[in-house]
Amino acid sequence: MKKLPEWHRIRIIDNPVIRQALVIAGIIYLFWSMSSLDIDWVRVGKGFPRAANILAHMFPPDFSRWQLLLRGTIESVQMALAASFFGMILAIPVGICGATNLAPKPIYLAARAVIILSRTFHEIIIAIFFVKIFGFGPVAGVLTLTVASTSFISKMLAEDIENMPSGQLEAVRATGAGFFQFLNYCISPQALPRYLGVSIYRLDANIRHSTVVGIVGAGGIGQVLAASFSRYDYDFSMAILLTIMSLVFLGEFFSNWVRSQLR
Template structure:
């Protein structure tokens, strides 16, 4: 058009943000430093692949001759996971309600949220070590460990789900003069029940995995059998245990799918 002079300088549509660039450079420098500080190198990785190949050669074929010991550890892991899941789910139901800020006052929700955060602060192995030192070796330590882990996960997500509900249903039930229990049963739970089932089935699946892990530190289950087999360099029996653990996790996944279909 007449009267408009073209600009001599073409501005790029994507301007460089020097702060972001500097941050990426710092991240790259830190990664290089971390690799060097920890002694991570391609040589160690390639040597590790060679050792892994030798380990797999010794693990196959799997040895199921001690199937009684295997089934005993498997049964104990199942018992630990199911007892801990049921107990943790029931406790999380109440803790999640008390932690919901749209239902409870601050003097209730703040300490409850602090307790829930404390439950998920440490890895289950660390919690298992503490319980083993407290109540001794065996399944009780494993159950208590997974109960704590369940509360840390389910109660947090359940409280957040309650805080996202529609308050119109709550006010409608409250207008009828219903008490607090009726308010929870008929206005809160119908809105979050399907999500609560999803959280619970996921935690059951997680507890099935963790029940085999906490046994490594003496908290019962198949993990103790696995750790003993590693100590004896009994790698063909280790392979049998690992296959059993995979079967246990697949069973948990199958069970979770059934529960989701029922309550969908």
């Protein structure tokens, strides 16, 4: 039979020795790390009946303290709304200053530094700081979520402005428009629908995050949840979890609906 030309498949790592050595090294590391983590299999084994016990105590969920539940839920929603609102307002100057095609270099760098800095730490860490400063309660929660919302919305806004075709900006500048007129007649109409969409998305995210920051004491339904867990009120915890689920579901539904209305 005639000898066929050579062919081969393309692998991520061509050298078969290196490839197989890497796989073997990975497996060895996995075994080593499992042994070094010192996993106590007896405790893991005891965990399962305990989980079953907790689950058993969770049913039926206890809605009898519905007033506390309602107050926590309303507080969470208010925290999310307030934080989204302040975030939307603060994001406008930060976003405009953070767009290379609008702001001079020093202002641009300052705005970008603000955005990066506030994205560096997770909400939980920021919440712990604010709880230390302002004490337990929703003030710390609102501030935390405001920081997170501002950095998120302003980053999106800045990138949206930077992606605008330069021709439109040039054309409105060439008419002799002032800076604020330029914002009003060129930047705002082009950026508004996406800005609103991002803000609504952020409102939805804030409702989810407001339940988390409560756990470190920053107010809202999360704080109620943490308290119920520490008091072994598992049936009340279940009621809170169900409430959070429906809240997040409603938030997502609302945000999707609003964004579908924007074009």
